[in-house]
Amino acid sequence: MTIAAKISLIFTSSPTVHAPPTKQRFAKCLRKTTLALTPVKSTDASKTLSHTVDATVKPDQHAFPNGSGLHANVVWHKCSVEKNDRQELLNQKGCVIWITGLSGSGKSTVACALTRALHARGKLTYILDGDTVRHGLNCDLTFKAEDRTENIRRIGEVAKLFANAGVICIASVVSPYRKDRDACRSILPDGDFIEVFMDIPLCVCEARNPKGLYKLARAGKIKGFTGIDDPYEAPLNSEIVIQQGEVCPPPEAMAEIVISYLEAKVYLHA
Numbered sequence: 072m073t074i075a076a077k078i079s080l081i082f083t084s085s086p087t088v089h090a091p092p093t094k095q096r097f098a099k100c101l102r103k104t105t106l107a108l109t110p111v112k113s114t115d116a117s118k119t120l121s122h123t124v125d126a127t128v129k130p131d132q133h134a135f136p137n138g139s140g141l142h143a144n145v146v147w148h149k150c151s152v153e154k155n156d157r158q159e160l161l162n163q164k165g166c167v168i169w170i171t172g173l174s175g176s177g178k179s180t181v182a183c184a185l186t187r188a189l190h191a192r193g194k195l196t197y198i199l200d201g202d203t204v205r206h207g208l209n210c211d212l213t214f215k216a217e218d219r220t221e222n223i224r225r226i227g228e229v230a231k232l233f234a235n236a237g238v239i240c241i242a243s244v245v246s247p248y249r250k251d252r253d254a255c256r257s258i259l260p261d262g263d264f265i266e267v268f269m270d271i272p273l274c275v276c277e278a279r280n281p282k283g284l285y286k287l288a289r290a291g292k293i294k295g296f297t298g299i300d301d302p303y304e305a306p307l308n309s310e311i312v313i314q315q316g317e318v319c320p321p322p323e324a325m326a327e328i329v330i331s332y333l334e335a336k337v338y339l340h341a
């Protein structure tokens with residue numbers, strides 16, 4: 072039997088708790104601290120020492136956009152519960168479905184239909200929508216080229232964490248620049264970045280104009296609007312291209328195209 076030490080620190084209330092931590096106060100606090108070691112049964116010895124620091128594993132180059140490359144004082148923390156374990160728990164494989172396209176092309180609508188359909192099948196998903204993420208994590212970023220790049224880099228990194236958690240992460244972002252999308256692809260394991268190109272003509276998106284932004288952009292009231300006076304670089308090798316014929320297929324049908332791909336590539340099982 073393996074014995075793991077379960078350490079619980081029980082702090083008794085102390086009037087010094089909010090005071091600056093002088094040496095004496097720290098010692099007093101420690102005296103009031105009970106350290107209890109409780110044996111815990113474990114059936115898997117390899118899972119007991121669950122946290123190791125591996126200085127040989129280096130973080131991704133992309134984690135340091137200032138070009139400094141690897142940070143000398145940063146080490147990789149490895150835990151014995153790994154991606155495979157989480158995937159088995161969820162009976163699915165973590166991946167990133169990256170939906171790119173013009174504003175109004177239907178990214179958010181497909182993302183939502185896809186999440187609904189997968190959820191109904193018992194699959195765990197999470198949507199990172201450009202509009203939503205720009206309200207929080209990326210609220211400091213504008214639509215200048217370098218800010219869009221940073222927006223996509225951060226969303227790519229967050230999506231990577233979700234995928235590593237075993238989640239099917241759906242990013243729905245304009246992501247107009249090819250190099251930025253390719254950078255996100257490059258930080259994920261092969262196959263785990265699934266690019267879905269909403270290949271809907273500008274005139275259709277503009278006619279939809281659900282937020283009134285195209286009208287403002289045409290009137291010159293919004294500068295640098297994608298498709299109007301800022302470029303959209305269409306993907307060259309997307310895993311999935313969604314197009315419309317005479318009429319636009321319903322979002323549910325578009326979601327099914329993505330689900331068929333996930334099934335074929337065995338992402339819906341551990």
Ligand SMILES: Nc1ncnc2c1ncn2[C@@H]1O[C@H](COP(=O)(O)OS(=O)(=O)O)[C@@H](OP(=O)(O)O)[C@H]1O
Pocket residue numbers: 173174175178179200201202205214218219220222223243244245246247282284293294295296297301
């Ligand atoms: N200048 C400009 N260009 C494009 N889009 C603009 C712009 N200004 C505001 N918006 C609104 O912001 C949404 C796009 O945000 P993203 O984070 O996806 O954009 S990007 O990937 O950083 O280019 C986008 O949302 P969607 O319509 O859902 O695509 C727009 O509503």
Ligand SMILES: Nc1ncnc2c1ncn2[C@@H]1O[C@H](COP(=O)(O)OP(=O)(O)O)[C@@H](O)[C@H]1O
Pocket residue numbers: 172173174175176177178179180181243279281319320321322
């Ligand atoms: N498959 C579709 N068929 C018809 N209209 C659609 C379809 N998908 C989206 N729309 C409509 O197009 C508009 C823009 O959709 P949205 O998902 O917000 O696009 P995006 O996220 O790319 O800006 C919305 O009014 C939405 O109802």
